[in-house]
Amino acid sequence: MDEDYKDWGIEDVPVYQLKLFVAGTSSLSVRAISNLKLILSKYLDGRYELDIIDVYQQPEMALQDDVAAVPMLLKKFPSPTRRLIGDMSDTAKVLRGLGI
Amino acid sequence: MSSTQSLPDNGNTLLNTLPKTPSGISGLDQITMGGLPTGRPTLICGSTGCGKTLFSLEFLIRGAQEYGEAGVFMAFEEKPQELAMNVASLGFDLNKLQEEKKIKVDYVHIDRSEIEETGEYDLEGLFIRLGYAIDTIGAKRVVLDTIENLFAGLTDLGILRAELRRLFGWLKEKGVTAIITGEQGEKTLTRQGLEEYVSDCVILLDHRIINQISTRRLRIIKYRGTLHGTNEYPFLIDEEGISVLPVTSLQLDKPVSSESIPTGIPALNEMLSAGGFFRGSSVLVSGTAGTGKTSMSASFINQACKDGLRCLYFAFEESPLQIMRNMHSIGMDLQSHIDAGLLKFYASRPTLYGLEMHLVAIHKAIKKFQPQVVVLDPITNLITIGSVSEVKAMLVRLIDFLQEQQITVMFTALTLNNIVNEQTDEGVSSLVDAWILIKDIEMNGERNKGLYVMKSRGMKHSNQIREFVISENGLDLMDVYLGPEGILTGSAREAHRLEEQTGKVLHTHTLDRIDRELQRKRKVLESKIDSLRTEFESTEDELNKIYTEEEIRKDVLSQTREKMTSYRSNSSSSASE
Numbered sequence A: 001m002d003e004d005y006k007d008w009g010i011e012d013v014p015v016y017q018l019k020l021f022v023a024g025t026s027s028l029s030v031r032a033i034s035n036l037k038l039i040l041s042k043y044l045d046g047r048y049e050l051d052i053i054d055v056y057q058q059p060e061m062a063l064q065d066d067v068a069a070v071p072m073l074l075k076k077f078p079s080p081t082r083r084l085i086g087d088m089s090d091t092a093k094v095l096r097g098l099g100i
Numbered sequence B: 001m002s003s004t005q006s007l008p009d010n011g012n013t014l015l016n017t018l019p020k021t022p023s024g025i026s027g028l029d030q031i032t033m034g035g036l037p038t039g040r041p042t043l044i045c046g047s048t049g050c051g052k053t054l055f056s057l058e059f060l061i062r063g064a065q066e067y068g069e070a071g072v073f074m075a076f077e078e079k080p081q082e083l084a085m086n087v088a089s090l091g092f093d094l095n096k097l098q099e100e101k102k103i104k105v106d107y108v109h110i111d112r113s114e115i116e117e118t119g120e121y122d123l124e125g126l127f128i129r130l131g132y133a134i135d136t137i138g139a140k141r142v143v144l145d146t147i148e149n150l151f152a153g154l155t156d157l158g159i160l161r162a163e164l165r166r167l168f169g170w171l172k173e174k175g176v177t178a179i180i181t182g183e184q185g186e187k188t189l190t191r192q193g194l195e196e197y198v199s200d201c202v203i204l205l206d207h208r209i210i211n212q213i214s215t216r217r218l219r220i221i222k223y224r225g226t227l228h229g230t231n232e233y234p235f236l237i238d239e240e241g242i243s244v245l246p247v248t249s250l251q252l253d254k255p256v257s258s259e260s261i262p263t264g265i266p267a268l269n270e271m272l273s274a275g276g277f278f279r280g281s282s283v284l285v286s287g288t289a290g291t292g293k294t295s296m297s298a299s300f301i302n303q304a305c306k307d308g309l310r311c312l313y314f315a316f317e318e319s320p321l322q323i324m325r326n327m328h329s330i331g332m333d334l335q336s337h338i339d340a341g342l343l344k345f346y347a348s349r350p351t352l353y354g355l356e357m358h359l360v361a362i363h364k365a366i367k368k369f370q371p372q373v374v375v376l377d378p379i380t381n382l383i384t385i386g387s388v389s390e391v392k393a394m395l396v397r398l399i400d401f402l403q404e405q406q407i408t409v410m411f412t413a414l415t416l417n418n419i420v421n422e423q424t425d426e427g428v429s430s431l432v433d434a435w436i437l438i439k440d441i442e443m444n445g446e447r448n449k450g451l452y453v454m455k456s457r458g459m460k461h462s463n464q465i466r467e468f469v470i471s472e473n474g475l476d477l478m479d480v481y482l483g484p485e486g487i488l489t490g491s492a493r494e495a496h497r498l499e500e501q502t503g504k505v506l507h508t509h510t511l512d513r514i515d516r517e518l519q520r521k522r523k524v525l526e527s528k529i530d531s532l533r534t535e536f537e538s539t540e541d542e543l544n545k546i547y548t549e550e551e552i553r554k555d556v557l558s559q560t561r562e563k564m565t566s567y568r569s570n571s572s573s574s575a576s577e
Helices: A002-012 A027-043 A059-064 A091-098 B052-066 B080-088 B094-099 B124-137 B149-153 B157-174 B266-271 B293-306 B320-328 B334-339 B355-369 B379-385 B388-404 B490-575
Strands: A016-022 A048-054 A072-077 A082-085 B041-046 B071-075 B103-107 B115-117 B141-145 B177-183 B201-210 B213-223 B232-238 B241-244 B282-287 B311-315 B343-347 B373-377 B408-414 B434-443 B446-456 B466-471 B474-478 B481-483 B486-488
Touching: A016 A027, A027 A048, A027 A091, A059 B124, A072 A091, A082 A091, A091 B115, B041 B052, B041 B157, B052 B071, B052 B080, B052 B094, B052 B103, B052 B141, B052 B177, B052 B241, B071 B080, B071 B124, B080 B094, B080 B103, B094 B103, B103 B124, B124 B157, B149 B157, B213 B355, B232 B355, B241 B355, B266 B446, B266 B474, B282 B293, B282 B388, B293 B311, B293 B320, B293 B334, B293 B373, B293 B408, B293 B434, B293 B474, B311 B320, B311 B355, B320 B334, B320 B343, B334 B343, B343 B355, B355 B379, B355 B388, B379 B388, B379 B408, B388 B408, B446 B490
Parallel strands: A016 A048, A082 B115, B041 B177, B041 B201, B071 B103, B071 B141, B141 B177, B282 B408, B282 B434, B311 B343, B311 B373, B373 B408
Antiparallel strands: A016 A072, A072 A082, B201 B213, B213 B232, B232 B241, B434 B446, B446 B466, B466 B474, B481 B486
16 A cells, blocks of 8 residues: 555656755855755655756846745645745755655 | 935034935824935834835835835735735825836745745845845835734744844845834734834834724834934825824914905904904804804805905815705805815714824815815814813814914804803814804893904904894894893894884974974064064154154244244334334
8 A cells, every 4th residue: 555655656746846045155055955955865866856046146036936035945846835944954844845 | 325315404414414215105204304214224013904004105105206216015914916906095006116117016925834944044035035126126215014924934033033133234234215014012012023123213103092983193212313203193094195294383483464354244344453354363153053153154265265265164064065055045155166166165074083183184185275264163073072172282283284374264163051161162262363252142032143252363353242143145243232131132123123213203203393383482472573563663653743742832832932022022112102
């Protein structure tokens, strides 16, 4: 049963679409990127598309996606939309946020 | 620092005082003596529904429309469409301003259910968005409404507080004039203690309900580095936005005029040596119910309109149509003045809003219409929504304002039928320049009206009580008839007049009779004189006759004697021979 569920999930969810908003190369940004990459490679290997957006460079993107706190990981697909803020150091919360 | 308003060169102020940005909100700039502090954040706090959002939005819109300063509105509560709709009711087209790049609305939505806090974070995103918005339109004004909503979405208070402190510092650095709104807390000005961070200028809005009537008030709690009004100022939100009413300057240095405005009743003009009320003076007409106070004020404006003056009539009791109909019955066509654009009615129920609001509304109406004559009918109705002292305070301010504008004002006041009250008509009698009192005089089973001038500053006035008569031809004052019990009015006066007329007829009749008698007497006497004279003449004749006879006799005697003598001598000579 558990196997089936996982298979089903894998089959039906092609790729996670993720956007990570960071502000420049602050220590927070760096930490968030490395933490996130670790988690993703461990739990969603090959099943995600990650855009890393520097809001300094693309402020209009911050507007578009309603970014306030950074670093923020936006998961639009699969729904529901979730916003994960922080440096991604709390792995359990990141996984819960991603729905894994 | 982008100082938007350079300091006025007073010459006497060599020191650099705080630059201010005019808010454009009517009245606020007077209280703050110029506006909000330029380049610094201002905190506006208050409870729900007190008008914070509108206040800050008007600050931006006025800035864009009147001062050419673009503004950014960062909304944490309402969506841009909602905001646009809200201000559309005040006649502001927010969407158009956004298209013209004069205002930018940025909606920050933080939904707790979507958010997972996974570690340390900051609000750099917000800073960037704000910075981006400011830079794209070159904004000078910024509003953050209501930033405390962040506290509902994010849980890490430590981070939030640090970031807010940083935000306000950053805003100052940017040199934008900012308004931050905050919900009032239990014991603090804002729930999250924003006043800690924003310490340059704090304005508290309040929405109070007294006697079931709500009044909005505004108070500047703190304004660093400048003088400011410290009172609670009422403010009004209506179709033209916010207007704050500065509680008057209590200086008594108003201009005065010695020109006069006729009262509309010729006989009353005669009672006043100036031929009317002074321009810019305040007149109180008081009397008991049904004494014709409204008619009197209508007659006043009727005359003023005929003289081409602009009049504004504040009716607190009757509707304009009602007044016009009633005045038509006594020969006044007010409609024609309305058509000519000289007269305007402003009717509202006293209970519609609080006293202060009435004052604000009156101010606004006067500023808009620019009248030369104003009537408030009746001020006593305002008592229903405030205490006597409050009404008095309000009227002091109103009179003050009207005097400044050189507007002649007529108040009507209802007096209760007792002597104590007569002297204390809402305590305004000492404030007004002229006071006309209309009294009921009950006598001979009738009720008549007596009018007198209680006072009229700066002119001689009649001390007499006249009868005030309202007829289909208008208002008039009747001459005084003094009877044994004082003045006579109504039918008693009429009776007295008739009586006098009869008396006159009788009198002339008597005179005629005496005349005729005299005539007759004279005739009798004259005839008597005639007969006497005849008698005299005959006596005289008699006398003359006797005298003549005597003469004749004398003559004859002497002749005879001569004859005798001559005869005797002749006879003697013959004898001697």
